[in-house]
Amino acid sequence: MSLSDGDMAAIWLTLRLATTVTLLLLIVGTPIAWWLARTRSWLKGPIGAIVALPLVLPPTVLGFYLLIAMGPNGPVGQLTQTLGLGTLAFTFWGLVVASMIYSMPFVIQPIQNAMEALGDRPMEVAATLGASPWDQFFTVVLPLAKPGFITAAILGFAHTVGEFGIVLMIGGNIPGETKVVSVQIYDHVEALEYAQAHALSGSMLVFCFVVLLALYSLQRKGRPLFMTFGKRS
Amino acid sequence: MNIAKGLLGLMLMGFCCRLTAQPIHIAVASNFTHTMQTLVLEFEKSSEQKVILSFGSSGKLYAQITQGAPFQLFFSADQLKPMLLEEQGLAVVASRFTYAIGRLALWSAIPDFIDDGLSILQQGRFKKLALANPRFAPYGMAAYEVLARHQLVRATQKKWVQGENISQTLQFVDSQNAQLGFVALSQLLGKHSARGGSKWLIPEHMHQPIKQDALLLNSGSASKGAKDFMAFVRSPKAQQIIKTAGYSIATNTLVHKPS
Numbered sequence: 029m030s031l032s033d034g035d036m037a038a039i040w041l042t043l044r045l046a047t048t049v050t051l052l053l054l055i056v057g058t059p060i061a062w063w064l065a066r067t068r069s070w071l072k073g074p075i076g077a078i079v080a081l082p083l084v085l086p087p088t089v090l091g092f093y094l095l096i097a098m099g100p101n102g103p104v105g106q107l108t109q110t111l112g113l114g115t116l117a118f119t120f121w122g123l124v125v126a127s128m129i130y131s132m133p134f135v136i137q138p139i140q141n142a143m144e145a146l147g148d149r150p151m152e153v154a155a156t157l158g159a160s161p162w163d164q165f166f167t168v169v170l171p172l173a174k175p176g177f178i179t180a181a182i183l184g185f186a187h188t189v190g191e192f193g194i195v196l197m198i199g200g201n202i203p204g205e206t207k208v209v210s211v212q213i214y215d216h217v218e219a220l221e222y223a224q225a226h227a228l229s230g231s232m233l234v235f236c237f238v239v240l241l242a243l244y245s246l247q248r249k250g251r252p253l254f255m256t257f258g259k260r261s
Numbered sequence: 262m263n264i265a266k267g268l269l270g271l272m273l274m275g276f277c278c279r280l281t282a283q284p285i286h287i288a289v290a291s292n293f294t295h296t297m298q299t300l301v302l303e304f305e306k307s308s309e310q311k312v313i314l315s316f317g318s319s320g321k322l323y324a325q326i327t328q329g330a331p332f333q334l335f336f337s338a339d340q341l342k343p344m345l346l347e348e349q350g351l352a353v354v355a356s357r358f359t360y361a362i363g364r365l366a367l368w369s370a371i372p373d374f375i376d377d378g379l380s381i382l383q384q385g386r387f388k389k390l391a392l393a394n395p396r397f398a399p400y401g402m403a404a405y406e407v408l409a410r411h412q413l414v415r416a417t418q419k420k421w422v423q424g425e426n427i428s429q430t431l432q433f434v435d436s437q438n439a440q441l442g443f444v445a446l447s448q449l450l451g452k453h454s455a456r457g458g459s460k461w462l463i464p465e466h467m468h469q470p471i472k473q474d475a476l477l478l479n480s481g482s483a484s485k486g487a488k489d490f491m492a493f494v495r496s497p498k499a500q501q502i503i504k505t506a507g508y509s510i511a512t513n514t515l516v517h518k519p520s
Contacts, residue, residue, distance in 0.1 A: 092432070099436040117438040118389060118422045200422030200433065201394060214425065218320035219397040220345070 035228050037204050038212040045120070045208060046188040049127040053135040053184050054177065056128070061136045062165070065143035080133050087130065091197025094126050098198065118200035123208075126194045134183040142176020143169065175247065182243045189236060284311040285486045286331055288322040290338035290473065292400070292427045292445055293361070296506040297336065303502060304493050310486040318426050320397055326351060326478060333481025334490065336360060336473070338427075339399040343474040356477035360494050361508035363471030364446035365403045370437050370458040378461045381441065382413050387420065391433040391442030394423045399471045400430070404443035406468040447507035465509070472511065 031039075064076055082090060097104040098116045105115045116122035150172060154164045170177075192210040199206035201215070209232055216225035289297045294316050301312045315322070315332065323342040326332060327349065335352075337343050340359075346352045367382070369375050374387075381387065393401030401423070408414045422438075424430030427445050434442035435456070443463075449456050475494065481487035493499055500510050 095432060095438060096436050099438045101437060105438075114388075115438060117433075117436075196425055197429070197432070198438075200389070200391070200439075201425070202422065211425075215394065215396060217324065218318060218394070218425065220320060220323065220342075 031227060031231065032224065034203060034207075035209075035212060035224070038207055038209045038228075039231075041120075041204060041207065042189055042209040045123055045127060046185045048124055049131060049188045050135070050181055050184045052124065053128055053131060054181060057132065057136040057180070058139060058177075061139035062143060062169075064136070064140045079136050082130050083133050087191070087193025088197060090130060091126070091194035094129075094194065095198050098122060117198050118202060118206060120205050122198055123195060123206055126198055127188045127191055130191060130194055131184045131187045134187045135180040138176045138179040138183065139173065140176075142173040142179075146172055178243065178247060182240065186236060186240065189232075283484065283486065284313045285333055285481070285484065285490055286313045286315065287334040287336065287490070288315050288317070288326065288330070288332040289336045290319045290322070291316045292338050292363070292447065293336055293473065296361075296447060296503060296508070299502050299506070300494065300499055303498065304490060308486075308489065308493075310489065312490070319399075331480060332478055333484050333487040334475060335478055336475040338363075338471075338473050340472050340474045343476045346476065346478070351479055353477040353479065353482045356491065357474050358476075358491075358495070359472045359511040360475045361473045361503050362511055363400060363403070363473060364465070364507055364509060365400060365407070365463045365468060365471065366444055366446045366449060367441065367461040367463060368431075368434055368444045368449060368456075368458060369441050369460070370435055370456070371440060372457060373459055374440060375459040375461050379411060382408070382411070382417065385416060385420075387440040389422050389433075389439035389441070390417055390420045391422050391424060391430045391439035391444075393427045393430045393443070394425060398424075398426055399473070400427045400443065400445055403463075403468040403471050407443070407463055410467055445507065450505075450507040470509075473508075 060075075060079065064072060064079070094104075095117060096102050098108075099105045100109065100115055105117075108114065108116055116125060146169065150168050151164050154168045159167065190210065191208070192214070195206065195208055195211055196214070199208070199211060201207050201211060209228065213225050213228050213232070216222070216228065287297070297314060301314065304310070305312065317325075319337045319339055319342050322330075322332075322335065323337070323346065326335060326346060335343065335346065343352070343357050347354070347357060367375060367378075375381050382390075392404040393399075395401040395405035405414070408417060422433055424433055427448065430442050431444045431448050433439040434444060446462060449460060475491070477487060477491060494503075504510055
């Protein structure tokens, strides 16, 4: 089994994409998850539903809408053109935006669950000890919800690595820019080069299993994936 | 109880129908989707036979056929895959023929964008040029040949965006994410026809003919319906439909020389 230069380029691109998307989603997703976990607003339902939508929509549908939205006549395309960024389709950052939408529920939901499981109690205790809301968030909520964050990061990363339909629709198959591993494998299969497809698929399978195994083993040593604090209080 | 009886009845009915008329199951390359649907409508006017169509890229359908997919006929977008199936003994000997020759067009969704054939490519007045992946998509290979013929590969390569198939390539251009792209003429004429914008129909001598072959697979060797359909596709009526859809017809459709 040998990997070509094209395969290696696709692997590096995929890792770069998955890392970028995971980090950005953790930053963007945390406030949303926090709001969803705490709010009593009627908007919780609709916003929660929007966050979960990518779970339901077939990636090709999502990709098709994104392609149209990112086009020069679409709303996103007009915005990015006004900002002088050109259009997003066929660029790395276009893939980042699309992947963030696609992997959003996998990052937000575990964080939200972990935060909801905390309940009000730890916050109240911290408040009586004089902690400001920011202190409470950073010194109480974040550490206690850590397992949720780790799960979110694993799932977000893994889901982005495995992404295919959307990238196919808006990527344009540009080496080093939008040609990720899943597309490269698809190309090998379409070109009837099954041996190369096997090699790359096999490497991806092993890599992903090892990453997931490492992270889940780490989790096991620490605390369970989802904690409930009800009994402790 | 009554519901159970009803269900049983329905199941038996389904069973009976299966016995009376086995539908013909045809695997069709996705570029031929609309044309095939028109052909089937015409075929069913004069036949009791039901037809089931499965669409997909030729590569995927080929992989499925080698793994025992239940197709009786295969309409590929190229010649390579039918030939390979023939070599592997998965198809009926001497059944392969060219049912259509694809026509390539350079198309833009923007009116008057393409004014004078090649000149737009030579001047490079565009940001992205869409083409199907030349590595395996027949229309992509033809597009590559046209570019190579005019020494334009190097000049345009940085602007290429590649569709996995010709439908996706059309989407890139249709959504104007690419200002320009090599698509199939059949896509511009098809059912949702008369797409606006501007186009240049590429002269056939500029690339190898995009021959699309069909053949009878082993699982269809005993099916009269499948053979009837193959004969129908070669009839003048069917050939007229295929021509109207934007393809050329091979003058001698039988490509396989019986040994």
